[in-house]
Amino acid sequence: MTALYELQSVSKFYRDPLYRGDDATRIYALRDVALTIGRGELVAITGRSGSGKSTLLHLLAGLDVPSTPASHILLRLPSRTSAGGDEKATAVRIDSLSEDQRARLRATSIGFVFQSFQLLPALTAWQNVALPLLFVGVGPAERRERALDALARTDLLPRAGHLPAQLSGGEQQRVALARAMVSRPPVLLADEPTGSLDRESSRMVLDHLKALHRLYGTTVVLVTHDRATARLAERRITLADGQVVGKAR
Amino acid sequence: MRWRDHSQHVRQSLRAWVFFTANVVAIGLGAFLLSVLLALSTGIERAVDRLTTSQASPLLIEVRTATDGTGGALSPRALGTLRSLPGVRRVDPVVMPIFAELYRDAHRHVFVSVMSVADAGDPELARLRWLATAPRAPSGGAGSLVLPLDVAQAVGFGDSRKVPGQSVTLRFGRTRGGGEETLDLPFVIAGVVTETRLSRCLVPVGTMTRLAAWHAPGAGPWTGKGGAGIVDAAFVYVRRLADVEPVRRALEGRGFQTKSVLDSVKDYGQILLAVRVVLGLIAGIAFLAGSASIFSATYASVLRRYREFAVFKAYGASRRDLYAIVLVENVFTAAVAAVVGFAAAAVVCFALNRLATERLGGDLVPIEARTFLVALAVAVVTCILASVVPAKRAAQSSVVDALASTRER
Numbered sequence: 018m019t020a021l022y023e024l025q026s027v028s029k030f031y032r033d034p035l036y037r038g039d040d041a042t043r044i045y046a047l048r049d050v051a052l053t054i055g056r057g058e059l060v061a062i063t064g065r066s067g068s069g070k071s072t073l074l075h076l077l078a079g080l081d082v083p084s085t086p087a088s089h090i091l092l093r094l095p096s097r098t099s100a101g102g103d104e105k106a107t108a109v110r111i112d113s114l115s116e117d118q119r120a121r122l123r124a125t126s127i128g129f130v131f132q133s134f135q136l137l138p139a140l141t142a143w144q145n146v147a148l149p150l151l152f153v154g155v156g157p158a159e160r161r162e163r164a165l166d167a168l169a170r171t172d173l174l175p176r177a178g179h180l181p182a183q184l185s186g187g188e189q190q191r192v193a194l195a196r197a198m199v200s201r202p203p204v205l206l207a208d209e210p211t212g213s214l215d216r217e218s219s220r221m222v223l224d225h226l227k228a229l230h231r232l233y234g235t236t237v238v239l240v241t242h243d244r245a246t247a248r249l250a251e252r253r254i255t256l257a258d259g260q261v262v263g264k265a266r
Numbered sequence: 267m268r269w270r271d272h273s274q275h276v277r278q279s280l281r282a283w284v285f286f287t288a289n290v291v292a293i294g295l296g297a298f299l300l301s302v303l304l305a306l307s308t309g310i311e312r313a314v315d316r317l318t319t320s321q322a323s324p325l326l327i328e329v330r331t332a333t334d335g336t337g338g339a340l341s342p343r344a345l346g347t348l349r350s351l352p353g354v355r356r357v358d359p360v361v362m363p364i365f366a367e368l369y370r371d372a373h374r375h376v377f378v379s380v381m382s383v384a385d386a387g388d389p390e391l392a393r394l395r396w397l398a399t400a401p402r403a404p405s406g407g408a409g410s411l412v413l414p415l416d417v418a419q420a421v422g423f424g425d426s427r428k429v430p431g432q433s434v435t436l437r438f439g440r441t442r443g444g445g446e447e448t449l450d451l452p453f454v455i456a457g458v459v460t461e462t463r464l465s466r467c468l469v470p471v472g473t474m475t476r477l478a479a480w481h482a483p484g485a486g487p488w489t490g491k492g493g494a495g496i497v498d499a500a501f502v503y504v505r506r507l508a509d510v511e512p513v514r515r516a517l518e519g520r521g522f523q524t525k526s527v528l529d530s531v532k533d534y535g536q537i538l539l540a541v542r543v544v545l546g547l548i549a550g551i552a553f554l555a556g557s558a559s560i561f562s563a564t565y566a567s568v569l570r571r572y573r574e575f576a577v578f579k580a581y582g583a584s585r586r587d588l589y590a591i592v593l594v595e596n597v598f599t600a601a602v603a604a605v606v607g608f609a610a611a612a613v614v615c616f617a618l619n620r621l622a623t624e625r626l627g628g629d630l631v632p633i634e635a636r637t638f639l640v641a642l643a644v645a646v647v648t649c650i651l652a653s654v655v656p657a658k659r660a661a662q663s664s665v666v667d668a669l670a671s672t673r674e675r
Binding site for chain 1: 282573574577578579580581582583584585586587665666669
């Protein structure tokens, strides 16, 4: 399987603001993490609270950057040649991109689902879904069309005109899922997507996540501390104290 | 849960409207003041222009002798000197004005000042704004009289178009041997004008010369024929505006006193500049206060919407995008504020103009498209300047920090 993400010596630490400059005061969220995620995989990252799961996901999304120059996060994005249709890969070192370049990368290639949905309360469901398209220059009509299509894929087309406050938690998370997938990114990163939901809503969200994974061949990286959710993944990576302590299929 | 979410949404919407309204009011107040002040400044400028052009032509130099503080009479020789100067186009002697009572009939009369005009070609007559004239030239006949509108109204003439051709009597008085003598002379009104210099009635110079000789017989050292010593001043017309200063210097070098409407223009210019500086300062303070309000409201709004900006960033918004979002929102606010402020100013100016038009003969505060464009531009620039720091703060929003604060909640 072709690698999509390659991580080498990835470390992230925070300094105690009272003791600047002293290496002994570093608080490591991740320490020398090395792992590979294959294209089209559905991977679950598990671990206890504070083990570094979310930090790892933020680094994969380019929402945060590693703390050490030795850290290396490579993303191989699939692309097609215009002539023969053969697939090629474009390698991007996320850790060396500027903030705006990382934002651009997220807009085109990385979908993100938050535990607490993060829908904008003043926008309707379809407007929330269309948000990522706004920043890549898609016109209003196409934005609306693609947003409605994404909502249809999560069975929420009848709720397209509703505000988030008018939707249940499960529906809000499905809207968030549609938003993450609206630009058909090759990677979908989900941070505890069922963490705020009841069992039934969780099952529906996970069913849609898997369906989208199968439909588009999207690589899904799922952070969860729920064993049942993790069991849905093809592979599990377990973190403890900022280090990878287990990889299991 | 749902009700709480919904009420939170309503609260957020209300808060956004309150912020928006507060900013519109703050900047709108600045736009209102600026519009009114610009209109007032334009109005003053035009009023000064009207005033100075109603006083005299800029090509006119009023000349008197410098024998004393009030000026003495001009001799025929002095008038000859004036005519000989290079750059001088025309010299009209002015017989000293005489006070009189103008009678329309026994019951309607008014106290007036009478002054001479040279002939039908007198530039002073050409400069006047005529409301109505008789078929003959205004100064053509010995008994012809030009009335300013306020004098015509004072003796009860209604429609100024019907005034030319009507008869009035001027009663002059003089002191003789301890007693008082009067002289009643009939005049036919040749024309009515909006205003004359010092609101005087105008009669031909020949008539005025005879009247002056009657009024002060034997006056002056120049005992020639017909009005020696009664030429109070002379109106010297130069060919071009550029000739005014050289001719004045030449006249003053020969001991004459000179006055020009350009002196008043210069004085009015300085007054206008002072008015503009003061008004500009007031508008500046208003906009400064407005920009402080915009700054604080926008900064508070950015902090309140920190999570929203972080979500934008998470889904691909660059720092420039976030910067632009804040700026565009405030430019929209500025545009709305400018429209509201200008509209309010237009209403106030309209009301002021209605009150002022009858008295001033023109708009006191003319409100124009140019004023709106200036108010809009200043409002937009103020809003942009006040938004720079909050926009920068929005651009620096961190998704990770925003998520952390969300979790804490």
